[in-house]
Amino acid sequence: MLTGDTFARLCRAREILRDVQDQRVTLDAIAREAAMSPFHFIRQFRAVFGDTPHQFRIQARLDRAKYLLAVEHDSVTNVCMEVGFSSLGSFSDLFERRVGMRPSDYRRRARCLISVPGTVPPELFPGCLTLMERAFATFEKR
Amino acid sequence: MRIKLTSILVDDQDKALEFYTGVFGFVKKHDIPVGEYRWITVVSAEGPSDLELALEPNANPVGRTFQEGLFKQGIPATAFEVEDIEQEYKRLRMLGVVFTREPKRQGPVTVAVCADTCGNLIQLYEAPRN
Numbered sequence: 001m002l003t004g005d006t007f008a009r010l011c012r013a014r015e016i017l018r019d020v021q022d023q024r025v026t027l028d029a030i031a032r033e034a035a036m037s038p039f040h041f042i043r044q045f046r047a048v049f050g051d052t053p054h055q056f057r058i059q060a061r062l063d064r065a066k067y068l069l070a071v072e073h074d075s076v077t078n079v080c081m082e083v084g085f086s087s088l089g090s091f092s093d094l095f096e097r098r099v100g101m102r103p104s105d106y107r108r109r110a111r112c113l114i115s116v117p118g119t120v121p122p123e124l125f126p127g128c129l130t131l132m133e134r135a136f137a138t139f140e141k142r
Numbered sequence: 143m144r145i146k147l148t149s150i151l152v153d154d155q156d157k158a159l160e161f162y163t164g165v166f167g168f169v170k171k172h173d174i175p176v177g178e179y180r181w182i183t184v185v186s187a188e189g190p191s192d193l194e195l196a197l198e199p200n201a202n203p204v205g206r207t208f209q210e211g212l213f214k215q216g217i218p219a220t221a222f223e224v225e226d227i228e229q230e231y232k233r234l235r236m237l238g239v240v241f242t243r244e245p246k247r248q249g250p251v252t253v254a255v256c257a258d259t260c261g262n263l264i265q266l267y268e269a270p271r272n
Contacts, residue, residue, distance in 0.1 A: 001243075
């Protein structure tokens with residue numbers, strides 16, 4: 001069983017990992033703050049959140065990048081830097097592998113979908129049950 | 143008006159489908175691609191077969207804030223009824239599921255809380271026997 005203390009520390013660690021602007025974060029430092037050995041920390045983190053801290057960090061970066069590309073006006077290079085990648089090439093490759101398109105294409109698509117400036121298009125950031133309607137709409141067409 | 147569908151936010155739909163079927167033991171009902179995401183629902187093998195749980199991506203920042211906030215406070219996102227909580231607790235522990243609360247009797251029900259590896263705490267409860 002997870003004690004309340006350990007649970008709180010793991011939640012805190014997740015917040016630190018989610019903050020992609022803080023680029024000095026190291027695994028050892030987070031594990032230390034969580035009062036665990038790095039090995040134990042990785043195991044516990046994965047058991048609770050389903051990803052290793054490293055996988056979680058990469059996903060957090062990509063999520064943030066998607067949001068910035070859709071909503072903000074920074075260049076792709078700036079978005080890449082802001083989410084902590086130093087090479088545009090490796091950022092674009094990873095983005096394409098995970099999201100299925102290049103960052104610039106993602107931005108173009110997002111821009112076409114935004115009807116109210118500053119809002120997030122539900123097609124890219126679904127919430128609520130918007131997916132259900134669209135799922136069955138595509139079903140009909142088949 | 144009927145209640146036939148409910149949903150839970152998950153941080154990754156692939157991971158969620160794996161956990162909700164492979165670990166919790168639910169059965170996939172729908173899995174329809176919608177752009178980058180999917181409309182995924184599961185049902186319980188123990189029935190009713192027409193009561194669906196949608197595994198909804200928490201891609202929307204508002205949903206994510208809500209989900210992480212609840213989690214951090216230790217509040218379960220939803221609850222599932224089990225036949226025998228002690229047995230279920232043992233079974234899930236063997237599969238590596240982490241519990242934040244061991245089975246504990248609360249009046250007529252026995253309740254336990256575990257992490258679903260998709261950003262939620264789930265309350266499991268054994269209903270009182272008649």
